[in-house]
Amino acid sequence: MNHLDALPPWAAVLVGLLVMLGAGFAFVGSLGLLRLRDFYKRVHAPTLGTTLGAFFMLAGSITCFSVAEGRAIFYEVLIGVFLTLTTPITLMLLVRAALYRNRVEEQQAPAAETRQKPMP
């Protein structure tokens, strides 16, 4: 780890904190994906990883490479812009598909059931 030893101490601590925060947020998001009971609740959990987790990890990466090379590098911002643009689109489409599937299933279910909330 030669290039990491060249970082000044404040940058090393900052990068470590940012990386830990990003990974922690991603882990909490995935844990929520595993633990929550309902699909519509579960949709919310991984966005923690795609917003805050990716933000902190990209900030750590930008800090590391900028300090190591001595000039500002904003290469990683591309990933952030792309993630913030694409995540809402995919999740909205997915939720719409889930709503549609639930509705179709409700219609095909035996008519004896009165109007209930669809069990996901």
Add this chain to the structure above:
Amino acid sequence: MSHGFLALAIVAAQCLLLLAMACSLMRMVRGPRAQDRVLALDALYVNAMLLLLCIGIRTGSALYVEAGLIIALLGFAGTLAFAKFLLRGEVIE
């Protein structure tokens, strides 16, 4: 001291991201319906991208950032295709 903390933090972050990938993989295996599996696949893509960024910080090579960009792009396309399939696949049935 601070560099020891940095090395430890990066290894801990990699372990956390591996655990996150395991969680979403478990949801993908267990998920009761198809949309759960697609959602878990999306989360798996994002976690893999973050893991690649972490490895990039550790090795100091900018190539991993490009790999992460490609993973984000292909993951978006894949999840979009799956969602469209879920939306329209049952119309035909």
